[in-house]
Amino acid sequence: AGSLDAMREELALIRKRGYSVTRNEVDEGMVGVAAPVVVSGRSMLGSLSLVVRGSDIDPQQEKRLILLVTGTARLLTDELSGE
Numbered sequence: 001a002g003s004l005d006a007m008r009e010e011l012a013l014i015r016k017r018g019y020s021v022t023r024n025e026v027d028e029g030m031v032g033v034a035a036p037v038v039v040s041g042r043s044m045l046g047s048l049s050l051v052v053r054g055s056d057i058d059p060q061q062e063k064r065l066i067l068l069v070t071g072t073a074r075l076l077t078d079e080l081s082g083e
Contacts, residue, residue, distance in 0.1 A: 033050050
């Protein structure tokens with residue numbers, strides 16, 4: 001049950017923050033940036049993610065990738081919601 005609670009806490013944090021950044025979780029040396037795509041009145045429909053080599057980005061570039069992914073996920077959400 002502890003791992004389920006930890007997962008719920010992590011998902012709540014991602015929902016609040018609006019994005020997730022992972023390092024080395026799927027592939028060694030890779031950084032993933034993801035943002036949820038949510039349709040109004042429904043739960044999360046999916047997510048938009050971008051994966052790059054960690055050695056290719058610095059903290060400033062990571063911030064830009066977060067803005068790119070979250071902005072694009074918002075556009076997808078708007079389109080799918082008919083807004």
